[in-house]
Amino acid sequence: MKRTIYLSKNLLMTSLFFFYPFMSILNAGIHTIDKEKDKIELRENCTTRSATAFTLEAYKNGTSIDLFVENYTGQVEIFIQQSSIYHIVEINEAGHVSIDISQLPAGRTYTLRIVIDGKEYEGIFER
Numbered sequence: 001m002k003r004t005i006y007l008s009k010n011l012l013m014t015s016l017f018f019f020y021p022f023m024s025i026l027n028a029g030i031h032t033i034d035k036e037k038d039k040i041e042l043r044e045n046c047t048t049r050s051a052t053a054f055t056l057e058a059y060k061n062g063t064s065i066d067l068f069v070e071n072y073t074g075q076v077e078i079f080i081q082q083s084s085i086y087h088i089v090e091i092n093e094a095g096h097v098s099i100d101i102s103q104l105p106a107g108r109t110y111t112l113r114i115v116i117d118g119k120e121y122e123g124i125f126e127r
Contacts, residue, residue: 037061040112040123058112060125063102065112070094077115082108101127 037059054072058065069076069091078097079086083104089097104110104127114121 037066038125040065040125042112042114042121042123045120045122054117056114056116056121058114058123060101060127061098063100065099065101065125067097067099067114068095069097069116072116074117079113080104081111081113083110 038061040058040060042056042058055068055070056072057068059068060066065078065080067076067078071093073092074090076089076091076095076097077087078089078099080099080101085099085101085104087097087099089095101110106127109124109126112123112125
């Protein structure tokens with residue numbers, strides 16, 4: 001015996017109304033969680049060594065540059081060559097700085113320059 005199940009149009013529309021937004025929220029969450037940061041490899045531009053042993057890391061995260069500093073107290077200068085972006089921040093032992101790069105034209109290569117403890121570091125990234 002063959003049975004055919006018919007769903008009323010109203011029941012189908014009600015189901016879509018309640019469950020579709022939930023699925024959209026799940027999909028949005030998946031994309032933001034899985035998004036990886038691109039590490040910017042920094043190289044030191046100076047030959048003098050200091051006694052301070054700090055950690056410095058930079059990442060391109062979509063339309064921002066995230067800078068992480070540990071074991072350092074003092075000023076950090078951050079600028080992006082080929083642009084007018086320039087920041088001076090004060091770090092006390094550890095800090096995180098996020099710089100908006102959304103106004104930079106896409107499809108170009110930029111140089112991130114960081115001056116910390118009298119040393120210059122450079123890294124290249126693409127927008």
